Amino acid sequence: MLTLQYIPYSDIEALPSSKRISKLLNVVKQNKIVLLEGRLRKTEEADLIKKTMEEIDAKFTGVELSVIYPENKDTLALFQRIKKNIINMLLGDRLGMTIIGPAAVIKEIKRDPNKIELLTNEISKKKKGK
Amino acid sequence: MIQALRKLLDKFLNSLFKKKKHIKLGLYGPPNAGKTTLANKICTDWLGEEMGNVSDVAHETREIQIKEQISIKAKGKELSFNLVDTPGIATKIDFEEFIKAGMKKKEAKIRAKEATKGVIDAIKWLDDMDVVIVVLDSTEDPFSQVNITIIGNLQARDIPVLIVANKIDLKKSDMKRIESAFPQYKIASISAKFGNNIDNFYEALLDMVN
Numbered sequence: 001m002l003t004l005q006y007i008p009y010s011d012i013e014a015l016p017s018s019k020r021i022s023k024l025l026n027v028v029k030q031n032k033i034v035l036l037e038g039r040l041r042k043t044e045e046a047d048l049i050k051k052t053m054e055e056i057d058a059k060f061t062g063v064e065l066s067v068i069y070p071e072n073k074d075t076l077a078l079f080q081r082i083k084k085n086i087i088n089m090l091l092g093d094r095l096g097m098t099i100i101g102p103a104a105v106i107k108e109i110k111r112d113p114n115k116i117e118l119l120t121n122e123i124s125k126k127k128k129g130k
Numbered sequence: 131m132i133q134a135l136r137k138l139l140d141k142f143l144n145s146l147f148k149k150k151k152h153i154k155l156g157l158y159g160p161p162n163a164g165k166t167t168l169a170n171k172i173c174t175d176w177l178g179e180e181m182g183n184v185s186d187v188a189h190e191t192r193e194i195q196i197k198e199q200i201s202i203k204a205k206g207k208e209l210s211f212n213l214v215d216t217p218g219i220a221t222k223i224d225f226e227e228f229i230k231a232g233m234k235k236k237e238a239k240i241r242a243k244e245a246t247k248g249v250i251d252a253i254k255w256l257d258d259m260d261v262v263i264v265v266l267d268s269t270e271d272p273f274s275q276v277n278i279t280i281i282g283n284l285q286a287r288d289i290p291v292l293i294v295a296n297k298i299d300l301k302k303s304d305m306k307r308i309e310s311a312f313p314q315y316k317i318a319s320i321s322a323k324f325g326n327n328i329d330n331f332y333e334a335l336l337d338m339v340n
Binding site for chain 1: 220222225247249271279280282
């Protein structure tokens, strides 16, 4: 059974980087998939990978990670871009969503600009068996 | 007054020169993208010797490797740098994958442990780089979070980036997909193994740094 845990941005907003990462990793290590409102800072994403590597052992083999964030496309009209920039300024890292799951549960997160596919290990095993 | 200005100018030019002489050029990317194959190609072309071992099994490079004082020239431009080949960055490492690749359990566990340390070192070294070449396997999905995180971190640190789409000799290679994933970056498409387009890569590198 898959367990998803939603974490609102307000839960991590006041925490220092190291505690944010520990909080998220602790949930993932309970074999839950984290759906975090918003995103971590770029340097925190790298720190999350570092911390994950430090914690890898026979039971915990790492994470699958995907950050969904509305990018500023050049194709947007000027007014839309300005609107987006204002929203970005107001909401900051609250925009978008971060998915972090244990590698033992999630085989792969496939993404392209329009969709996200989350392949679990059980599903991919079933597909293989077909 | 003039002397003081001249001293200042000399100091500036010297620092610029000194800086250019000691550029650290890092090779970053996911495992098995061909970073060491490219490092070997660069070293063979300009030093006449290889840099490290390559393998089809992921995480062959598990320690930072440095080759000092490489000078490349193209179209009248020149660049001297220390080449830093880094272990592939991944978010997961499972020793059982190495067993599937034919290793014994003990060997696989050691390799996994070394690989995790390699990823940590690669991330730590990001701060020391002056220029980075991000090597991607052009047959693989470029939208992986590892690629996005590496490039985002370089951008956050204001480090110039050249993306190399490697393995263009393979049928599954898809340049358009890489270009659509990173439209704001210069992308050099090459086959590091066979040397395809390697001159274009050197020119793109010199254009970016000079």
